[in-house]
Amino acid sequence: MNLRHHIPNACTLLNAFSGMAAIFFLSQGGIDKAMFFWGLCYVFDGFDGLLARYLKAESDVGKQLDSLADVISFGALPAYFLFSLCEAENTVLPLGCIVYLLGVILRLARFNVAESKTIFFQGLSSPLAALLVGWVGIGLKPLPLFCYPLLAGLLAFLMNAPLPLLKTKGFQYVPRPILMFAGFGLVLGIGLQLLFETSLLIPLGLLVYLLLSLTTFHRLKDKS
Numbered sequence: 001m002n003l004r005h006h007i008p009n010a011c012t013l014l015n016a017f018s019g020m021a022a023i024f025f026l027s028q029g030g031i032d033k034a035m036f037f038w039g040l041c042y043v044f045d046g047f048d049g050l051l052a053r054y055l056k057a058e059s060d061v062g063k064q065l066d067s068l069a070d071v072i073s074f075g076a077l078p079a080y081f082l083f084s085l086c087e088a089e090n091t092v093l094p095l096g097c098i099v100y101l102l103g104v105i106l107r108l109a110r111f112n113v114a115e116s117k118t119i120f121f122q123g124l125s126s127p128l129a130a131l132l133v134g135w136v137g138i139g140l141k142p143l144p145l146f147c148y149p150l151l152a153g154l155l156a157f158l159m160n161a162p163l164p165l166l167k168t169k170g171f172q173y174v175p176r177p178i179l180m181f182a183g184f185g186l187v188l189g190i191g192l193q194l195l196f197e198t199s200l201l202i203p204l205g206l207l208v209y210l211l212l213s214l215t216t217f218h219r220l221k222d223k224s
Helices: 003-027 029-056 060-084 093-113 124-139 149-160 168-173 176-196 203-224
Strands: 121-122 165-166
Touching: 003 029, 003 060, 029 060, 029 124, 060 093, 060 124, 060 149, 093 124, 093 149, 093 165, 124 203, 165 168, 165 203, 168 203, 176 203
Parallel strands: none
Antiparallel strands: 121 165
16 A cells, blocks of 8 residues: 555544544533534545545545544544533433444444445435534533433434435436525525524534435436
């Protein structure tokens, strides 16, 4: 393996580093620094794949390394974040956090050994699930304690459910008028966020993504 193959792998390791840094700062009460490094996880997670394709440096090692890094950044980190939202003496929430982490591990293992060549993922991706966890913890007012383990269990289920969700290359199969309408909805969400300081952009974006994926799946299925 030459130097060209190590560049995307180094980016993947920076993803894992950022995830561990975020966990560290969360444990010290540094929420702003933790959120900064959590954001970096998404940056590095996106760039490692782009670099691998651009440099033609895709490899089995890189694929496995990416999932191992994601277990930290989009598994252990959001699980610990959920745990940090409640009192330490709560005995139910840790179980929910463990279920969430197990759901991420199972999701990534399935992806590694049974990656489909279709334009759809099977189940909610771990980065999107982690994004929803972050929104619940930051964008919403504190919820009753029992909501957090329920959320953890629900997301663990959705990550491993037979739910067809579009990959990036699958958006070319979405009719342009529908894409334009979805884009308008997201712009509207951004406007509401700026004008009224709401926190609906992330759930609205996920809802639009879900609707686009399901409608595209059923439309292509009916044609086949």
